[in-house]
Amino acid sequence: MDFGQGLAGDDYRIIWTGLAAAVMVLGLIGVVVPFLPGLFLILATAFVYGLLVGFDSIAVAVLVVMSVLVIVSIIKSFVVPSRAAAESGASMLSQVGAVVGGVVGFFVIPVFGLILGALAGMVATELAIKGNWDEAWAATKGAAKGFGISALIDLGLGTIMIAAWSVWAASVLL
Numbered sequence: 001m002d003f004g005q006g007l008a009g010d011d012y013r014i015i016w017t018g019l020a021a022a023v024m025v026l027g028l029i030g031v032v033v034p035f036l037p038g039l040f041l042i043l044a045t046a047f048v049y050g051l052l053v054g055f056d057s058i059a060v061a062v063l064v065v066m067s068v069l070v071i072v073s074i075i076k077s078f079v080v081p082s083r084a085a086a087e088s089g090a091s092m093l094s095q096v097g098a099v100v101g102g103v104v105g106f107f108v109i110p111v112f113g114l115i116l117g118a119l120a121g122m123v124a125t126e127l128a129i130k131g132n133w134d135e136a137w138a139a140t141k142g143a144a145k146g147f148g149i150s151a152l153i154d155l156g157l158g159t160i161m162i163a164a165w166s167v168w169a170a171s172v173l174l
Helices: 010-032 039-053 057-087 092-110 111-131 133-173
Strands: none
Touching: 010 039, 010 092, 039 057, 039 133, 057 092, 057 133, 092 111, 092 133, 111 133
16 A cells, blocks of 8 residues: 655665664654754654655554654653652652753753753752752752653654664665
């Protein structure tokens, strides 16, 4: 079942596949480096790849799987860090402080400011609430652990997405 021939002839399929693979690797790096959009970049690249080489039943199945994994990632991005922060004693207000700190940090120190700002925002808010450095730092470490676990899960999801796309790409090239 073929859903379209795509915009490129057979001669360009190798080029589009190589470019798509390179952009997807950048997306995988984006899971760890907050400057790049990560899993969204991987999914968008797969969709553009389909426009270029065509959509068949394998392509549709892969895009559905990839889309579901992005949705899982979005849900996980709220649940895992929030649960880890709560388990470490962080208040909801300190989680808001982390978000504000992350936004400010992103603009003050590009790329890594998001992480540093979020940690600074959380520890400052916890310190203001609890008045105890040890408790504030313990809560912040717990939240940081949650974000780390969340990033590792995204790394796994991104790897699965690229592996699924590789099956599609192999079917295009062979």
